[in-house]
Amino acid sequence: MRVVAGLLCASLAVFCSAQAQAQNYPTKPIRILVPYAPGGFVDVAARIISQKLQERLGQQVIVENRSGGNGFIGTTAGAKAAPDGYTLLTAHTGEFAVSPAVFKDIPFDLERDFETITLVSIAPMLVAVNVKSPIQSIPDLIAAAKAKPNTIGMGTPGTASINHLAGEWFADAAGVKFLHVPYKGGAPAGVAVAAGEVPMGIMAISSVLAQIQAGRVKPLAVTTAKRSPQFKDWPTLQEAGNLKDVDASIWTGLFAPKGTPKPILDKLHAEMVAILAMPDVREKFAQGGAETGGTSAADFVAMIRREAATYKAIVEKANIKPE
Amino acid sequence: MDIFSNLAIGFGVAVTAQNLLYCFTGVFLGTLIGVLPGIAPVATVAMLLPLTFSLSPAASLIMLAGIYYGAQYGGSTTAILVNIPGESSAVVTTIDGHAMxxxxxxxxxxxxxxxSSFIAGCIATLVVALFSPPLAEIALKFQPADYFSLMVFGLVGAVVLARGSVRKAIAMVVLGLLLGLVGTDVNSGVIRFAFGLPALAEGISFAALAMGMFGVAEVIYNLEQHAADRKVVAVAKIGRVMPTLADLRQCLPSIARGTGLGALLGILPGGGALLSSFAAYTVEKKVASAPKNFGNGDIRGVAAPEAANNAGAQTSFIPMLTLGVPSNPTMALMIGALMIQGIQPGPQAMLQRPDLFWGIVASMWIGNLFLLLLNLPLVGLWVRLLAVPYRLLFPAILMFCCIGVYSINNNPFDLFQLVVFSALGYMLLKLGCEPAPLVLGLVLGPMMEEYLRRALLISLGDPTVLITSPLSAAFLIAALVLLVSIAVPAIRTQREVAMKE
Structure with missing residues (x-):
C-alpha cells in the first residue's frame, strides 16, 4: 500500500513537473532540424514557421540544416535528439511516405521514433511540357507514350523522389511507360523542360512557376484529386486524362522526438494551428502553390500511413530499385 | 535607351543610406569569412537568413549578394598566405599565389x-546589366551533351595546371575522378562506395579534401622542417606591400582574358562558374607572353584566375535572376530568401520588380568599390600576420580548418574525412604530386558522368549526340587540340632523354 502511494506521489510529482515544464516552455532557444540543404522546399517551409514561432513563443527558433544521405542524416538526428521540446524536425513526403517503400534499411521509423505535431503545408505537383513540344495536352501525352513506349522523357528531381513516384502512378493509371530522366533537384529539372531537353516533367509548382510565367513551359494538369485553389484553371490528371485514383501531393510536416511531453506537443500544435491560419503565412505558402495544414496529429499520421501503403504498391509495380 | 533609365532606378534603390549600409555589411562579412579558412559563405548566409526577414527584399538580397562576392575577394587571402583555398575557385590561386x-x-x-577582382567585377556587372535576357537564352541552349564536352575540355586543362610531371598530373586527375565516384549516382539513385555510411551518400566533402590536402598537409610539411629552414615567409622578407606599376602593366592583358572567360562561363548554371578560374589559369599558361614563370610565383597566375572567379561570381547571378536557377548552394539560399519574402525569382521577377533586379545590379558596382577600398589597406595587415611565429600560427590554422569543415554540414564525420585527406595530402606532397588536378577531377568527375549519362539516356543510347551537337563538337575538338599541345612537347623531351641515353 505504502509502495503504491509512493508511486502515486512520485508519478504525480513527475506529472506536475512536466506540467510546470510545459507552462514555462520554452525557456531556451528551440532548434528545428531540416534534413536538406538551405534554400530548398523543406528549408523554406521550416524558415517561414520558425520566424512565426519565434515571435509567438518569445524564444529564438533556429533552423539547423543537416543535409545528406537522402534526408537520412537529419531525420536520424531528429530521432535521437532529447525529447524535451527543444529539438523539432521538419520533414516531407520523402522521409516517411516514400523512403520506407524504396529503401531496405532505414535508420528511423515514424511511429517508433517520432511524435507527430502537424501537417505544415501540402501542394500538388504539376505535369508540364515545353511550349514548343508537339505534346500539348494530357491525351496527346498518353497517345505519344502509347505509340512509342519508353521514349517520352519525363524529367523529375531524382530517382525515387515523390515526383518520380507520381509520374509512375500517372503512367500506370494511363497504361503507358515514360522514359524517366532524373535531375539533381527541382530547379534543374524545371529548366530542362524549359530548354526542351525533355518534353515533359513532373514538378513542384514552385520549381516551374517562373518558367510558366515566362511562356517557356505549359502546365497540363495537377497530380492531386482536387484542383489547386491558387491555380483553378489547371485541371487534375483525373479530369484531363480520365484517370482514376491518381492523387499524389507533396507535403511538409513538423515532428518531435518520441517521448516529448504531451503538454509541450499540445502547446506546439496549438501555436502551429494559429500560425498556419495567419493570412501572411498562407500567402507565403500560396506563392509556391501550397496550402497550409494544421491537421490533428492523428489525422496526419493516418494520412502518412495511407500514402506509404500506396507508394509501396507503386514502387513494386514500377520496379523502382535504387539499391 | 532603356538601360539608362533602368540603371537610374537601380542606383535610386542602391544609393539609399540603408541599402548602402547593408551592402557594406554584406561585403565586410564576406571578406571576413573569405579570409577565415573554411568558413563557407553558405553557412554565413544560412545564419543571417532569419535577420533578412525583417528587411525589404532588395536590402536583404543586396546584403546576401555582398557576402557571396565578398567571400570571393577574401578567399584568395588564405590561399596566398597559408596555401588554404577557402573555395574551389581559390584552388588555382594557391599555385602561384602561395609561391609568391x-x-x-x-x-x-x-x-x-x-x-583584378575589382576590374573583373566592374566589367562583369556591366555584362549583367546589358545582356542578362539574351545571355539567359544562351544558357538554355546548353544541352547535356554540351555540358559533358565542356567538362572534358576542363579536365584536359587540369593537366596543364601541373608544375612538374605531366604523368603525375594525369594520375592525380584520375585519382580525383575515382574519389568523385563516391556518393549517390544521380541516374540510378544507387549509393556507391559509401560503406554504408549515410554521411558519404552525398560524396566526399569537398571542403575536407581541399583543406586537408592543401592546408593541413602544408602545415605538417612545414613543421617537419627545422625552424630555421622553414619556407614560411620571414618578417624581414615581407617586402613591398603593393604591386608595382610594371606588375600592373604585365597583368592587364591577363586580367582582361580572365574577366572574359569568367564572365562567359559564369552564365552556365551547370557548373560553369566553377570552371572559370581553372580555365583562366590554363589559358594564361598557354598564351601569356614570355618570360613565363607559372607555378613558381608568376603574378599573372594570380591575376587571371582571380579576375575570372570574380567575373564568374557576378555573371552567375544571370541564371539566378533570369531563370531562377541557382548555380551553387549560396545562390540556392538566396532564392530561398526571396521565396520567403514572397518573390518567385525568375524571368518575371525582372519585369515585375525592376527595382529589385536593377537595385542589385547597381549595388554590385558599389559593393565592388567597397571591397577594393576595404581590401587594399588590409593587405598590409594580412602580410604582417605572417610575422606571427609559426608555433602560434599553425594551431590557429588547424582550428579554423576544423571549424570550417564542421560548419558546412554540422557533421562530425567530416572531421574524420579531414584527417584522412590531410594524411593523403602529406603523402602526395612528399611524392611530388600536386593536389590541384586531383581537386578538379573530384569536382568535375561526377558532373561529367551525370551529363554524359543523361545525354545518352535522352538520345536513347545513341553516342553520336556528342558530335552532332555543334557546341559539343567544338568543345571536344578544343580538348583534342589542347591534349595534342600538351602531349607533343612531353613526347619530344622524352625522345631527347632517350637519345641521350
Whole structure:
C-alpha cells in the first residue's frame, strides 16, 4: 500500500513537473532540424514557421540544416535528439511516405521514433511540357507514350523522389511507360523542360512557376484529386486524362522526438494551428502553390500511413530499385 | 535607351543610406569569412537568413549578394598566405599565389588579387546589366551533351595546371575522378562506395579534401622542417606591400582574358562558374607572353584566375535572376530568401520588380568599390600576420580548418574525412604530386558522368549526340587540340632523354 502511494506521489510529482515544464516552455532557444540543404522546399517551409514561432513563443527558433544521405542524416538526428521540446524536425513526403517503400534499411521509423505535431503545408505537383513540344495536352501525352513506349522523357528531381513516384502512378493509371530522366533537384529539372531537353516533367509548382510565367513551359494538369485553389484553371490528371485514383501531393510536416511531453506537443500544435491560419503565412505558402495544414496529429499520421501503403504498391509495380 | 533609365532606378534603390549600409555589411562579412579558412559563405548566409526577414527584399538580397562576392575577394587571402583555398575557385590561386608569398611577395600577390577582382567585377556587372535576357537564352541552349564536352575540355586543362610531371598530373586527375565516384549516382539513385555510411551518400566533402590536402598537409610539411629552414615567409622578407606599376602593366592583358572567360562561363548554371578560374589559369599558361614563370610565383597566375572567379561570381547571378536557377548552394539560399519574402525569382521577377533586379545590379558596382577600398589597406595587415611565429600560427590554422569543415554540414564525420585527406595530402606532397588536378577531377568527375549519362539516356543510347551537337563538337575538338599541345612537347623531351641515353 505504502509502495503504491509512493508511486502515486512520485508519478504525480513527475506529472506536475512536466506540467510546470510545459507552462514555462520554452525557456531556451528551440532548434528545428531540416534534413536538406538551405534554400530548398523543406528549408523554406521550416524558415517561414520558425520566424512565426519565434515571435509567438518569445524564444529564438533556429533552423539547423543537416543535409545528406537522402534526408537520412537529419531525420536520424531528429530521432535521437532529447525529447524535451527543444529539438523539432521538419520533414516531407520523402522521409516517411516514400523512403520506407524504396529503401531496405532505414535508420528511423515514424511511429517508433517520432511524435507527430502537424501537417505544415501540402501542394500538388504539376505535369508540364515545353511550349514548343508537339505534346500539348494530357491525351496527346498518353497517345505519344502509347505509340512509342519508353521514349517520352519525363524529367523529375531524382530517382525515387515523390515526383518520380507520381509520374509512375500517372503512367500506370494511363497504361503507358515514360522514359524517366532524373535531375539533381527541382530547379534543374524545371529548366530542362524549359530548354526542351525533355518534353515533359513532373514538378513542384514552385520549381516551374517562373518558367510558366515566362511562356517557356505549359502546365497540363495537377497530380492531386482536387484542383489547386491558387491555380483553378489547371485541371487534375483525373479530369484531363480520365484517370482514376491518381492523387499524389507533396507535403511538409513538423515532428518531435518520441517521448516529448504531451503538454509541450499540445502547446506546439496549438501555436502551429494559429500560425498556419495567419493570412501572411498562407500567402507565403500560396506563392509556391501550397496550402497550409494544421491537421490533428492523428489525422496526419493516418494520412502518412495511407500514402506509404500506396507508394509501396507503386514502387513494386514500377520496379523502382535504387539499391 | 532603356538601360539608362533602368540603371537610374537601380542606383535610386542602391544609393539609399540603408541599402548602402547593408551592402557594406554584406561585403565586410564576406571578406571576413573569405579570409577565415573554411568558413563557407553558405553557412554565413544560412545564419543571417532569419535577420533578412525583417528587411525589404532588395536590402536583404543586396546584403546576401555582398557576402557571396565578398567571400570571393577574401578567399584568395588564405590561399596566398597559408596555401588554404577557402573555395574551389581559390584552388588555382594557391599555385602561384602561395609561391609568391614564399618569395616574400605576399603583398603584391594580395594587391593584384584585389585589383583584378575589382576590374573583373566592374566589367562583369556591366555584362549583367546589358545582356542578362539574351545571355539567359544562351544558357538554355546548353544541352547535356554540351555540358559533358565542356567538362572534358576542363579536365584536359587540369593537366596543364601541373608544375612538374605531366604523368603525375594525369594520375592525380584520375585519382580525383575515382574519389568523385563516391556518393549517390544521380541516374540510378544507387549509393556507391559509401560503406554504408549515410554521411558519404552525398560524396566526399569537398571542403575536407581541399583543406586537408592543401592546408593541413602544408602545415605538417612545414613543421617537419627545422625552424630555421622553414619556407614560411620571414618578417624581414615581407617586402613591398603593393604591386608595382610594371606588375600592373604585365597583368592587364591577363586580367582582361580572365574577366572574359569568367564572365562567359559564369552564365552556365551547370557548373560553369566553377570552371572559370581553372580555365583562366590554363589559358594564361598557354598564351601569356614570355618570360613565363607559372607555378613558381608568376603574378599573372594570380591575376587571371582571380579576375575570372570574380567575373564568374557576378555573371552567375544571370541564371539566378533570369531563370531562377541557382548555380551553387549560396545562390540556392538566396532564392530561398526571396521565396520567403514572397518573390518567385525568375524571368518575371525582372519585369515585375525592376527595382529589385536593377537595385542589385547597381549595388554590385558599389559593393565592388567597397571591397577594393576595404581590401587594399588590409593587405598590409594580412602580410604582417605572417610575422606571427609559426608555433602560434599553425594551431590557429588547424582550428579554423576544423571549424570550417564542421560548419558546412554540422557533421562530425567530416572531421574524420579531414584527417584522412590531410594524411593523403602529406603523402602526395612528399611524392611530388600536386593536389590541384586531383581537386578538379573530384569536382568535375561526377558532373561529367551525370551529363554524359543523361545525354545518352535522352538520345536513347545513341553516342553520336556528342558530335552532332555543334557546341559539343567544338568543345571536344578544343580538348583534342589542347591534349595534342600538351602531349607533343612531353613526347619530344622524352625522345631527347632517350637519345641521350
Amino acid at each position: 608569398a614564399k618569395q616574400g611577395r605576399a603583398g603584391p600577390a594580395l594587391g593584384i588579387a584585389a585589383i
